[in-house]
Amino acid sequence: MMLSRVRWRVGVTATLALSAVAVPRSLFAQGLRGWTGTTIQAVDLRPFQLTSSGCPSSATCYVQGDDVTSVVGTQDLSVTAWGFGPQGLSATLYARGRTGFGSEAPWPRSGDHFDALLAYVQLVRGGWTVRAGRQEIRSGLGFSSFDGGSASWRRGPFNFEGYGGRSLARGLRDPANEALRGIEDFVPDQSIYLWGGSSRVRLRTTSATLRYQREILSDRSGLASERASLDVTAALPRVRFTGAIDWDFGLERLGKSHLTALTPFADGRWTVSATVRRYVPYFSLSTIWGFFEPVSYTETQARVGWSPVSRVGLWMSGGRRSYGDAEVTVVLRPLEDTGWRGEAGGSWAVSSAWRLDGRYEVEWVPGGFLSSADASVRWSPLERVSMAVTGMSLQQIEQFRVGDGRARGVGFSIAADVTDRLSATGGASVLRHSMSDGGLASPWNQSRAWTSVRVRVGEDPGLANRRGEAGR
Amino acid sequence: MRRRSGVRAVGGAAGVVLAVAAGALALAGSPGGASQEDPFPHADHQGLFPVCSGCHAGVADGEPDRYYPPPGQCVGCHDGVDEERVTWTGASARASNVIFEHVDHASELEGAGDAALSCETCHSDLDTGRMSVDGAEELDTCWSCHAHERVDHYEASAADPCVSCHVPLAESGLDGARLRVLPAPEVHAGDEFLLVGHGPSAEAELGRCATCHVQDQCVDCHVDGTQSSIAALPVAPATMDFPPLESSYPVPSTHDVQGFEAAHPVTDGATCSTCHTSDDCASCHLTPLPDVAAGLPSRSESTAPGAALESAAPATHGSFFFVETHATLAAAEPSTCATCHTESYCVDCHDGPSDGGYHPPGFVSLHPSSAFGQAQECASCHNTAAFCRECHQEVGLGSTGRLGPGYHDAEPLFLLRHGQAARQSLESCASCHQQTDCVQCHGVLGAFQVSPHTEDFDARAAWARSPSTCLACHVSNPVGGGP
Structure with a gap:
């Protein structure tokens, strides 16, 4: 199986390379847009080890193991090229390579050395858009990646879309039966095929998209998922509504949903929003998790943002959460089924060179309590250079974990647009953890460092607002 | 005599x-x-x-x-x-x-x-x-x-047109000094004349315009000078030192409406090309530009500078809470996002940003409660098994396949009480536990054979949709018959 993955990846890479060689005129004559980024991250920490010796009050406990350093390098390449001759034809590639640099503790996914995140050709002609290759659908159902084809047709306010192909594991870019083998139980032997469609209408400032999506095992022996979603936005003169709801046909239940009303007033200096949200996790039917029937929670949330002057922004939010009946017998006292969340923050652009940001968050939900704060000071001595110092502190009490603890950390970062097309960022942080419950576990201190260099090619207006800024 | x-x-x-x-x-x-x-x-x-x-x-x-x-x-x-x-x-x-x-x-x-x-x-x-x-x-x-029959010398009159006394300016031979002091009629004042007044006037009374104007002046502002009314105006002779008009592009009221930047459908660019070059479109639209935008003259092709737009985030992006609300906007109208953003822009964050930036500082220490509370949907970006569990295992917190004291020591009777917690946040469980951990007790061959299903569970429907998953816990068809 591993061999087939390697063959497939080599095949994709070779195809792309041959395409580049076969049509050099297109790559240079018409247009090329993209960027490449190189990132190196490192963390130093002491992983936990479960032990039965020396535990103060139980048979086993966690202690800190030896100090380990984990380093990972990531190389991204995102390119869109067009001008292959036929008008509207373009090719897109977003590839990522990773490697761990001899780390004692491998970075998550660092063993997955190559991912073609996106790799497709696209033809836009009139109201039609047709794609073939590795692509991604972003919708109210979340992110769905697949190798296949899609076609959409737009006429006036209407847009219709259909797509299908081999499904890729969520959050990964490999077929689920291959990507999860060895790290997940009950992985299907066969591929999963995905197909779906959507219809969209936009009337003035109101948009609605209805989507249906189904994933089936390649031998048709079972479903992986069958869901539908409706996403709506409506920008009325004073209020913007966003709402979404999805339905899981596989588990015959309502999925996630939310309705948010947001209104700015006083010339936009105030923003108020209210949200009612229902959350229930989504699991593929190829796992047992969905059949364990997780319960949903409903949260009502209110938010206020205030910008008293142009350089100052303040905001706060609060929400109450209520879980559904878990329908389980609980020994002794039951767990909480309600929770609260609150958050407040602000930013102050003292001058064009100085900026202060701060945030405080408190959560009191079933399973834990969290109180955390962070603040940063950013200094931009030059238009293209910024530096930031960040501090954070948290207290965390978790009912089901190794214990309660506090942490304090400080970090430094720097970002520079070396040229119009070259930017670099880097930073380091340390976090010191102290346990507060009598030694059930050892502190989990960490030191981190990272650096990243990004080079842009061509014009990409969407990146205009993402130029380097330290302390993001 | x-x-x-x-x-x-x-x-x-x-x-x-x-x-x-x-x-x-x-x-x-x-x-x-x-x-x-x-x-x-x-x-x-x-x-x-x-x-x-x-x-x-x-x-x-x-x-x-x-x-x-x-x-x-x-x-x-x-x-x-x-x-x-x-x-x-x-x-x-x-x-x-x-x-x-x-x-x-x-x-x-x-x-x-x-x-x-x-x-x-x-x-x-x-x-x-x-x-x-x-x-x-x-x-x-x-x-x-x-x-004139009217008080204002410059007022339009079909009965008394300018051409009855004046030759077109291009034929007048006036020198630069005199051209520079040509008077501007009162009706020319204000943005409304530029926006809605002069076009229809030119269509209806081109001769009147030609009394004081030449084609060269039109294309000082008009990006696309091929309109019939412009093309019909005489061109200034080469010997004529005609002062250029100062280009001005007031914003029409049609543009000053909520959501205009996100919804300005055009079937042809004839109207747009009055003020806009394709460079204006490219300040927001990704290249290759849409057909209509690509059909507009470029700035280098036009004698007029065009409105010279600069990209700016739409009003929705300025909200304090845009990060939290953008998902539905993107789901409802993805093509709007795709106007300015490449897919890599989304993937750059949603596939695990290589250079950080989304989560607040120290998030790795903060994330347990956020993950348990699902304030953010972790699975939007991370694969539970290949990211969460892999990392938890690396730092010693992943399940080792045995279900005993250890991680949940803070709650000694957790095993007897875990059902509610699991149903409330099953994703958190799955970030450390494999499915077989649960099957140890919940499977029909498990130690306790505790059913994980509620009374409302439709076993037949589940079997019909995914029998192989049923067999992970059941050795045979749980609703009757063999596997």
């Missing part, structure tokens, strides 16, 4: 006056009079010349070459002995955009039985005499007969 010729001379002189006056009117634009310095000091020569036609003989004869005296005529007195010499090289008839010939005008007066006009009628104040010519023509004299 002598008398008749005298009348003709006077009439001719009057014609000269009217011609100059009308020209000055067109140039200075003030019906009350123009201020143009008299190049010849008529007042200093008071009494020397008995009649105007002595110097301006061509006026009466209709010979422009003799409108002004030859330079040699001055030398008769300014010989350097009696009078100092003067340097004057002669003059020719002044260019004008007025359709006027002194001879014809005199004939018309005569034919109409009207009295002939003297030169001073138009060229000087009747009270101060003939030689008080100062270059400021007495335009009221023109209006006394030729007054």
